[in-house]
Structure formats: C-alpha cells, structure tokens
Amino acid sequence: MMINLREKILLHGASTLKNEELLAVIIGNGTKKNNVLDLARKIVVDSGSLNLNLEQLMAFNGIGVAQACKILAAIELGTRKVESDTISKGVVSVDDVGKHLINKIGNAPQEKLIAVYLNNSYHLIDEKVIFMGTVDSATVHPRDVLREALKISATQVVIAHNHPNGSLMFSKNDCEFSQRLKEGCSIVGINLLDHLIITKKSYSSLKSLNLI
Template structure:
C-alpha cells in the first residue's frame, strides 16, 4: 500500500492522491484490525473535514500519540500555507478573488473579515484580515476598513467573510454593514467592489444578488 502511494507521488505528483490516501501516507501504518488504508478512510469519513483534536485522533483504534501529532502538524502546515498565499499583482477579477479567498479563509473555524485593496486597474495593493469573530455593525466599523485604504491610497476595496457553517446566505447584519460601508466609501471616493460570503468550496456575492 505505502509503496504504491509513494510510487504514485513520484510518478504523478502528490495532488493525484485522495484525502484518505494522503492521510495514509502521513500515518504510515495501521493495525492488524485496521490496516492503514482502512484506518485513514475511517478517520476521513467520521471527521468533519479533518477538524480534529489530538484527543479525537487518538480515539481511533490504531492511532498513537506520534501519529496524531504528525497528522495535526500536516493540517496546521497546510492551513499556514493557505494563510500565506497572496493574489497576483496582475489585474484580478472578482472570480479570482473569490477563488483565492476560498483557499485562504474558507476552512477557518471562526468567522474572519478580510479586505482586499486595489487600485483603479484592479491590481491588488494589499489584503488584510480586519476582524475575527461575528461580523456586524456592532463589532466592526467601516473606519477599520477605510483607514487601511486611505493609508495605502487604494481606490477600490472588496470585503469578504467566511461562514464556518457552510451557509451562503447573507444575514440582515451582513447587508446593513455592507450598505453602511458603501456609503462611507462613496463619501471618500473609494469603490466598494463587492462583499463575498466564503465557504469551503464556493462563495456568494452580495452585489450579484442586488443587495448593495
């Protein structure tokens, strides 16, 4: 099993492996009752997108402390890589930004409000996490977003936040906050491109729904 997986990685690249196969490579071995392939498949099927604690991993028969630590380290490394990814400095579209944000915050366990700042040519100047927690007008103020925009002479901004529950629906708070931000942007000559809701696999646009 392990030899075959390693040969596939060498011949075709690691991206060709399924989730349970990647996990099997990390685990290395299983038990007589649960060979590594069966063990990896069980963990993937019974976990919520591999959102697992050390204790949860070790509750699976055949997973020891060392293996559990390896799995958690691999997951954390992947998460940090996504956080470090940045958009191209070339012209980008809303679709480009949506796909980028799925990777960056789509799997985050907490809501994160992120702002992407651009110039008139749709070249990205910077992107910043503005707030972590529930996004509404009581917790986040437009000035938190626009202070950064003015400081870097951005003329356009796109905001997005993730829904850990997977919902693509905008709440009343989402719309009210977006309309408030849009008014503040207009006053200082900045274009609010859109407000996106991000999930693990896709995104929705407040502007495409004519909510701003």
C-alpha cells in the same frame, strides 16, 4: 503498501494521492487488524473533513500520541499554506476574489472579514484580515477597512466574510455594515466594489442582489 505510496509520490507527485493515501503516508503504520490505508480511510470517512482534535484522533485504534500530532501538524501546515496564498498580480475581478477566498477561508471554523485592496487598474495592492468574529456594527467599524485603504492608497476595495454554517444569505447586520462602509468609502473617494459571503464551495454577492 507504504513503498507503493512513496513510489507513487516519486513518480507522479503527492497531488495524485487520494486523501486517505496522503494520511496513510503521514501515519506510517497500521495495526494487526487494519493496514495503514484501511486505518487512514476509516479516519477520513468517520471525520468527514478531518476536523478532529487530539483526543478524537487518538480514539481510533492504532493512532497514538505521535501519529495524532503528525496528523494535526500536517493539517495545520496545509491550512497556513492556503492562508498565505495571494491573488494573481494581474487584473482582478470580483469573481477572482470570490474563488480565491473560497479556498482561503471557506473552511474556516470562525468568521473572518477580509478586505482586498486594488488600484485604479484593478491590480491587487494587498489583502488583509480585518476582523475575526461576527461581522456587525458592534464588533467591526468601516474605519477598520478604510484605515488600511488610505495607508496603501487603494482606490477599490472588495470585502468578504465567511459563513461557517454554509449559508449564502446576507444578514441584516451584513447589509447595514455594507451600507455604512459604502458611505464611508464614498466620502474618501474609494469604490466599494462588493461584499461577498464565502462558504466552502461557493460565494454570494451583495451587489448582484442590489443590496448595496
């Protein structure tokens, strides 16, 4: 079983493996009752998105401390890889930002407010995680977004935050924060292109709803 999976990686690349096959490679060995692929498949099916902690992983028969730590380390490495990815250096549209952030923060368990800074030609200058937590006037201020924009001479900005509950609806706090930010941007000559809500599979735009 393991030899076949390793050969598949060598011949066709790791991207050709299914989630349970990748997990089987990490686990290494099965049990007397279940081979490693069956064990991996059970973990994937029962967990949904592999959103498991150490104790939950070790509850599966055949997963000890060593295997659980390997799985958690692999998942964390994948998460950090996604979070380190950046947008193309070419001309960037709001749709590009939305699709990029679905991959980057769509699965994040906590809300993250990200600002994507562009120049006059709509080329990326930088993207920053501005805040982690609920986005409202009590926890985050427009100056937190504008400070970075002025520092790097950005003239356009798109802000976005994820909704871990999967809702694409903008809250009253979202709208109020966006209006305050738009006013602040206008004062210093920066164009607020949009405010996006990001979920696991999609995004919504405040501007397209005529809310800013």
